[in-house]
Amino acid sequence: MAKKIIVIGSGAAGMTAASTAREHSNDAEVTVFTEDEYIAYSPCAIPFVLEGKIKNFESIVMHGPDFYKKERNIAVHIKTKVTGVNMDKKTVTTADGKEHPYDSIIVATGGTVFIPPVEGANLPGVFTVRNINDGKAIQKAMKGAKSVVVAGAGVIGLEMAVALKHAGLDVTVIEMFPQVIPRIFDSDMAAMVQEYCEQQGIKFVLNIPIGSIKGSGKVEKVVAGNNEYPCDFVIMSTGVRANLEIPNMMGLDIGALGAVRVSPTLQPYKKGRLVKDVYLAGDVIMVESAAAPGPTMSQLGSSAVRQGRVAGINAAGGYAFYPGVLSAFISRIGDIEAGGTGLSKGLAEYYGISVVEGKATGLTRARYYPGGKKITVKILADKDTHKILGSQMVGGEEITGRVNWVTAAIIKGTTIEEFVSGFENAYCPPTSMVMDIVNVAAEDVAKKL
Amino acid sequence: MAKKIIVIGSGAAGMTAASTAREHSNDAEVTVFTEDEYIAYSPCAIPFVLEGKIKNFESIVMHGPDFYKKERNIAVHIKTKVTGVNMDKKTVTTADGKEHPYDSIIVATGGTVFIPPVEGANLPGVFTVRNINDGKAIQKAMKGAKSVVVAGAGVIGLEMAVALKHAGLDVTVIEMFPQVIPRIFDSDMAAMVQEYCEQQGIKFVLNIPIGSIKGSGKVEKVVAGNNEYPCDFVIMSTGVRANLEIPNMMGLDIGALGAVRVSPTLQPYKKGRLVKDVYLAGDVIMVESAAAPGPTMSQLGSSAVRQGRVAGINAAGGYAFYPGVLSAFISRIGDIEAGGTGLSKGLAEYYGISVVEGKATGLTRARYYPGGKKITVKILADKDTHKILGSQMVGGEEITGRVNWVTAAIIKGTTIEEFVSGFENAYCPPTSMVMDIVNVAAEDVAKKL
Numbered sequence: 011m012a013k014k015i016i017v018i019g020s021g022a023a024g025m026t027a028a029s030t031a032r033e034h035s036n037d038a039e040v041t042v043f044t045e046d047e048y049i050a051y052s053p054c055a056i057p058f059v060l061e062g063k064i065k066n067f068e069s070i071v072m073h074g075p076d077f078y079k080k081e082r083n084i085a086v087h088i089k090t091k092v093t094g095v096n097m098d099k100k101t102v103t104t105a106d107g108k109e110h111p112y113d114s115i116i117v118a119t120g121g122t123v124f125i126p127p128v129e130g131a132n133l134p135g136v137f138t139v140r141n142i143n144d145g146k147a148i149q150k151a152m153k154g155a156k157s158v159v160v161a162g163a164g165v166i167g168l169e170m171a172v173a174l175k176h177a178g179l180d181v182t183v184i185e186m187f188p189q190v191i192p193r194i195f196d197s198d199m200a201a202m203v204q205e206y207c208e209q210q211g212i213k214f215v216l217n218i219p220i221g222s223i224k225g226s227g228k229v230e231k232v233v234a235g236n237n238e239y240p241c242d243f244v245i246m247s248t249g250v251r252a253n254l255e256i257p258n259m260m261g262l263d264i265g266a267l268g269a270v271r272v273s274p275t276l277q278p279y280k281k282g283r284l285v286k287d288v289y290l291a292g293d294v295i296m297v298e299s300a301a302a303p304g305p306t307m308s309q310l311g312s313s314a315v316r317q318g319r320v321a322g323i324n325a326a327g328g329y330a331f332y333p334g335v336l337s338a339f340i341s342r343i344g345d346i347e348a349g350g351t352g353l354s355k356g357l358a359e360y361y362g363i364s365v366v367e368g369k370a371t372g373l374t375r376a377r378y379y380p381g382g383k384k385i386t387v388k389i390l391a392d393k394d395t396h397k398i399l400g401s402q403m404v405g406g407e408e409i410t411g412r413v414n415w416v417t418a419a420i421i422k423g424t425t426i427e428e429f430v431s432g433f434e435n436a437y438c439p440p441t442s443m444v445m446d447i448v449n450v451a452a453e454d455v456a457k458k459l
Numbered sequence: 460m461a462k463k464i465i466v467i468g469s470g471a472a473g474m475t476a477a478s479t480a481r482e483h484s485n486d487a488e489v490t491v492f493t494e495d496e497y498i499a500y501s502p503c504a505i506p507f508v509l510e511g512k513i514k515n516f517e518s519i520v521m522h523g524p525d526f527y528k529k530e531r532n533i534a535v536h537i538k539t540k541v542t543g544v545n546m547d548k549k550t551v552t553t554a555d556g557k558e559h560p561y562d563s564i565i566v567a568t569g570g571t572v573f574i575p576p577v578e579g580a581n582l583p584g585v586f587t588v589r590n591i592n593d594g595k596a597i598q599k600a601m602k603g604a605k606s607v608v609v610a611g612a613g614v615i616g617l618e619m620a621v622a623l624k625h626a627g628l629d630v631t632v633i634e635m636f637p638q639v640i641p642r643i644f645d646s647d648m649a650a651m652v653q654e655y656c657e658q659q660g661i662k663f664v665l666n667i668p669i670g671s672i673k674g675s676g677k678v679e680k681v682v683a684g685n686n687e688y689p690c691d692f693v694i695m696s697t698g699v700r701a702n703l704e705i706p707n708m709m710g711l712d713i714g715a716l717g718a719v720r721v722s723p724t725l726q727p728y729k730k731g732r733l734v735k736d737v738y739l740a741g742d743v744i745m746v747e748s749a750a751a752p753g754p755t756m757s758q759l760g761s762s763a764v765r766q767g768r769v770a771g772i773n774a775a776g777g778y779a780f781y782p783g784v785l786s787a788f789i790s791r792i793g794d795i796e797a798g799g800t801g802l803s804k805g806l807a808e809y810y811g812i813s814v815v816e817g818k819a820t821g822l823t824r825a826r827y828y829p830g831g832k833k834i835t836v837k838i839l840a841d842k843d844t845h846k847i848l849g850s851q852m853v854g855g856e857e858i859t860g861r862v863n864w865v866t867a868a869i870i871k872g873t874t875i876e877e878f879v880s881g882f883e884n885a886y887c888p889p890t891s892m893v894m895d896i897v898n899v900a901a902e903d904v905a906k907k908l
Contacts, residue, residue, distance in 0.1 A: 022893065052825065052888060052893060054886070054887055054888055055825065055827070055828070055888045058828065058888055058889065063828070063829065063889070064827055064828060064829070064888070069827040070825075070827050070888075072826070300881075310886065311886050311893050312883060312884055312885065312886040312893055312894070313883070315893050315894050316883070316894075320880075330880065331880065332880070333880055333881040334881075335883065336883060337883075338883045338884065338885040339885050339886075339887075340885035340886065340887045340890055340891070341887055342887055342888075342889040342890060347890065349885050351883075351885070376501065376504065376519075377521070378504070378513055378518040378519050379504070379507065379512070379513060380512065380513070407857075408856075408857050408859065408860055409860075409885075409890070410857065410860060410884075410885050410886075410887075410890040410891050411857055411858075411859060411860015411861045411862075411863065411864055412860045412863070413860075413885040414860065414861070414864040414882075414883070414884050414885060414895070414897075415860055415863040415864040415866075415867055417864075417882070417883055417884075417885070418864055418867040418868050418871070418873075418882055419867050419871075421881050421882060421883075422867070422868075422871035422873060424867075424871060431769075431779065431780065431781070431782055432749070432782040432783075432870050433863075433866070433867055433870060434761060434762070434765070434784065434785055434786075434787045434800075434863070434866055434870075435761055435787065435859075435863050435866075436761065436787040436788050436789035436798050436800070436858075436859050436862040436863060436866070437503070437759065437760055437761040437788075437789065437859075438503055438788075438789045438790055438791055438859075439501060439503055439504045439507055439513070439519075439791075440507065440512070440791040441789055441791060441796065441858070441859040442789070442859050444471060444501060444760050444761055444764050445761070445764050445765075446863070448863075
């Protein structure tokens with residue numbers, strides 16, 4: 011009999027899992043249940059639609075349920091809430107009361123933006139940046155608005171700040187940590203990004219959490235410390251928490267980071283014992299770090315897709331595993347790109363690792379080739395093992411490939427000496443310097459070891 | 460007493476060696492002898508000056524002898540021929556008859572374009588693309604010229620062909636192999652580059668060597684097979700041979716590829732025995748391949764710089780070694796980039812390796828993000844070991860970082876399965892697809908293994 015595979019969730023993890031399960035099993039019945047209206051799009055695109063770089067929200071939706079039905083024989087039920095999962099009977103119950111049997115199930119319920127529990131957080135005019143309806147609501151709020159407060163200076167907060175500034179609004183970013191892009195960027199690299207944003211006219215209030223949001227009937231101002239910041243609306247980019255309603259319903263073990271603990275095959279545990287026929291993927295899980303001795307939450311679209319692939323293969327009866335993750339990331343903030351991989355200095359030190367750091371600044375093309383952009387690369391290595399731990403980069407172009415390059419080195423346990431002596435760079439004047447700035451940064455680390 | 464270090468040659472290898480020796484020894488006397496007039500520039504830039512992308516030849520010269528004297532305390536003697544090296548007395552003799560004692564010597568005499576021994580090859584109007592004077596002579600020849608034949612369809616030949624076409628000339632490329640970019644590109648990837656060049660209006664004559672060059676007093680036409688190609692001048696981009704005059708004078712062992720055989724410390728051999736206090740770098744040497752069981756000639760500016768660094772450290776009394784090389788390269792040919800690393804299919808098969816290849820085509824940005832360029836990535840793996848052997852890419856932007864990324868994987872002996880499961884890519888819509896085309900190509904290989 012054909013295997014029944016149910017996927018809960020239609021984000022990058024869920025839809026990749028469904029498609030991968032189909033690829034690996036021609037005759038399986040693959041069904042997706044999702045509360046969402048729009049499926050198969052990248053929430054990472056939302057700031058760029060609001061900035062006007064992408065023409066509209068419709069264009070970021072790759073496919074609708076019809077496509078999945080017709081092209082992949084996957085039944086996608088949108089606006090459909092799952093109300094129960096019975097792991098003994100192996101059934102899923104939907105809000106309409108129907109029971110759906112499964113042979114294997116993939117839980118990809120994603121995450122929700124964490125809203126700090128402050129006064130006024132539920133006022134109209136407080137938005138998150140999580141799905142297309144959020145984006146459309148923000149687009150509506152932008153009309154006639156003059157000023158906005160962005161709470162949280164992570165990469166999404168900064169992408170939003172630049173988008174809103176370029177749309178003509180007065181933008182203030184409030185961040186409880188003393189720097190932008192906290193945790194994944196060191197303060198020196200963060201300062202470069204902040205400086206760029208300030209040149210665009212964005213104001214920063216650092217080291218102070220949002221105290222409250224005031225307004226009668228709708229947002230009128232944000233209070234932080236002793237100051238008030240009048241604004242027409244507020245963007246909450248204050249981090250993402252796993253959606254645990256269904257995992258909790260299933261009794262799955264939740265890890266220390268507040269997400270579902272999984273095996274490398276992406277199976278959950280229940281009271282410490284591995285659960286059969288259940289797989290998870292995306293923002294709902296925590297996974298092993300490839301750089302640090304401990305779990306991490308990756309919360310990236312690229313990670314969700316890779317995890318979805320593993321869950322899909324395994325749910326279809328194949329075998330795949332998800333190894334440790336470095337969470338390589340890249341963000342376009344106006345005209346600059348900020349990317350990184352592995353551990354920041356602060357995070358390495360949190361794990362008790364002694365860090366040596368090196369840095370180099372140069373150009374993305376030969377000095378004399380027109381159009382070259384400034385680029386700064388920082389590389390961190392373990393003082394004891396000399397292995398590369400992480401890297402951060404800020405520059406005008408071509409950061410993505412460089413991040414992937416150093417990511418490869420870290421995954422394979424490369425020492426800084428190996429990188430310096432053996433890691434070649436391709437060169438031609440229009441696309442790089444003869445020794446790439448990544449190599450120069452690595453040499454700078456080597457000198458200090 | 461201060462150590463005396465003599466460098467012969469002022470290209471990327473020689474000047475890097477001199478600068479590195481200085482860095483590693485404050486009190487050494489560092490002297491460079493070179494027959495050239497211009498030093499410290501990248502010959503790779505010449506086609507882009509001729510294309511008008513770089514404003515003039517002066518701008519590609521980074522530094523002159525004065526800079527080296529003043530800033531680095533390095534004495535550079537231009538237009539100075541070395542006529543003898545006495546390895547017993549440890550002296551160098553220059554054309555003026557003077558003897559210069561050394562403690563260690565670095566030979567970086569580079570290479571010369573190989574001119575096929577055909578009739579008319581020494582006619583006025585036959586140019587190579589090797590140094591600034593070549594570039595200036597070509598620039599002069601372009602004035603009033605209508606048509607040109609480029610002999611050799613390697614990357615320099617193609618960069619030149621596009622440059623001359625964009626300057627308004629009628630361009631015919633004649634290549635003795637049946638494809639462009641032979642040896643380092645497979646025919647399918649080469650066909651993409653050829654197609655682009657043909658769209659620019661460049662004509663190709665493949666699988667036929669140049670028979671002769673005719674003209675009375677200057678170039679008038681090229682004969683290949685049974686056809687004649689009228690032209691005002693000829694560009695010879697027919698490969699580079701090591702300049703062996705000085706190594707031969709020194710009696711150094713020459714390897715099977717017609718270049719000096721060196722140890723990983725870049726020391727030569729004499730009748731099979733390692734020679735002390737002599738180091739070589741750049742196009743004059745052959746080195747170990749990191750992908751194939753045998754020696755290779757890297758002949759890249761980026762390799763020359765890395766070798767110069769090793770030679771400089773060792774000549775100054777330090778210790779560095781040059782590991783196997785993959786010769787990662789990148790070329791900008793008009794609006795496209797062609798890059799690669801490691802072995803091509805043909806070269807792998809030459810070494811008796813069974814090859815499995817995978818390929819993917821996509822975009823450099825998310826599908827809906829404006830300005831994304833087409834990119835095709837091919838990856839080759841060893842059928843027996845599953846290790847990645849090589850990669851070739853053609854696309855509109857951001858190829859360099861991707862080449863370096865796969866280069867890192869090959870250097871570290873990564874299997875295709877490891878790449879598929881563990882090699883993350885950083886993602887944001889303006890700079891990549893959620894799963895990078897490199898990852899998709901790797902999956903394609905994995906499916907076939």
